[in-house]
Amino acid sequence: MEQRHLGRTGLRVSRLGLGTLNWARDTDEQEAAGQLKSFWEAGGTLVDTADIYSDGGAEYLLGRLLEGLVPRHDLVIATKAGSVLAPDRRVDGSRRHLLAALDASLERLGTDYVDLWQLHAFDPDTPLEETLQALDLAVATGRARYVGLANFSGWQLAKAATWQLAAPGVRNRLASAQLEYSLLQRGVEREVLPAAQDLGIGLLPSSPLGRGVLTGKYRHATPADSRGASEHLAPFVAPYLDETASRVVEAVSTAADGLAVTPLQVALSWLRDRPGVTAPILGARTAPQLRASLSVEALSLPDEIRRALDDVSAPVHHYPDHNWSTL
Numbered sequence: 001m002e003q004r005h006l007g008r009t010g011l012r013v014s015r016l017g018l019g020t021l022n023w024a025r026d027t028d029e030q031e032a033a034g035q036l037k038s039f040w041e042a043g044g045t046l047v048d049t050a051d052i053y054s055d056g057g058a059e060y061l062l063g064r065l066l067e068g069l070v071p072r073h074d075l076v077i078a079t080k081a082g083s084v085l086a087p088d089r090r091v092d093g094s095r096r097h098l099l100a101a102l103d104a105s106l107e108r109l110g111t112d113y114v115d116l117w118q119l120h121a122f123d124p125d126t127p128l129e130e131t132l133q134a135l136d137l138a139v140a141t142g143r144a145r146y147v148g149l150a151n152f153s154g155w156q157l158a159k160a161a162t163w164q165l166a167a168p169g170v171r172n173r174l175a176s177a178q179l180e181y182s183l184l185q186r187g188v189e190r191e192v193l194p195a196a197q198d199l200g201i202g203l204l205p206s207s208p209l210g211r212g213v214l215t216g217k218y219r220h221a222t223p224a225d226s227r228g229a230s231e232h233l234a235p236f237v238a239p240y241l242d243e244t245a246s247r248v249v250e251a252v253s254t255a256a257d258g259l260a261v262t263p264l265q266v267a268l269s270w271l272r273d274r275p276g277v278t279a280p281i282l283g284a285r286t287a288p289q290l291r292a293s294l295s296v297e298a299l300s301l302p303d304e305i306r307r308a309l310d311d312v313s314a315p316v317h318h319y320p321d322h323n324w325s326t327l
Helices: 029-041 053-066 095-109 128-140 154-165 192-199 234-240 243-259 263-272 287-298 303-312
Strands: 003-005 012-014 017-019 046-048 076-081 114-119 144-150 174-180 202-206
Touching: 017 029, 029 053, 029 287, 053 095, 076 095, 095 114, 095 128, 114 128, 114 174, 128 144, 128 154, 144 154, 154 174, 154 192, 174 192, 192 202, 243 263, 243 303, 263 287, 263 303
Parallel strands: 017 046, 046 076, 076 114, 114 144, 144 174, 174 202
Antiparallel strands: 003 012
């Protein structure tokens, strides 16, 4: 699998990442092992997790698999901290919470360091400089090699990245930003993506297949074994089952028929090769689903198909978005 630099850093990662959101919940240890082995054998290196996935279960499961299945040094392990599974507060960006969360992640993962440590969300109640200081301390103490952000808006990302660039050698450049991005969700193109490109931050799109909708599986009905039929995941899929999404899915399916490939391959190839994107994060539930996504490595979309998909999925830009002069 092709390797890419993560933002304006020396860290190289595979251009597809393996997500673990479903691990220890919908994906058991045997399936997770099959996914990790298939990913590694395909040349994949970037494995993404978080301290709240399955309430720590995803990290623990990944740590168990690292004991003998795949060499630790072959992988770029990324995890996140800051989200809190509690009804009273969703985000805690305090230095106290973040560093304690990182130590707990390292223990579950069974490793001395993570390659990439990311803030899971912006905390409006904690001074941003305190939150970012936790990232610098993590690198300074060897617990993290690189740092990044997730789910930050355009202005939040730009403010954080600029702060980190203000004192080179003291603060650590942000390497990554992880946000949802797909043919069904192009909101990051308005402000986040231009800011990331200008500041040298690599984008790691989550839900690259529109929460599974871009595979075409929901075109005529909701499969009984799909997320859309799952009690706890149906609300996650529902926003992408409207008429607007349906038009995009039909266009993807038409392109797939013309190329003799699958809608999944078309949608994933489109996103993987977007400007500013480093590596979409694949959130497969089973090993066969993951292998289907990994098959996209050999596919590059013709320019005319890429332009047609751009047009059918184009987001509506309003003043004062970055391309205001074209409105």
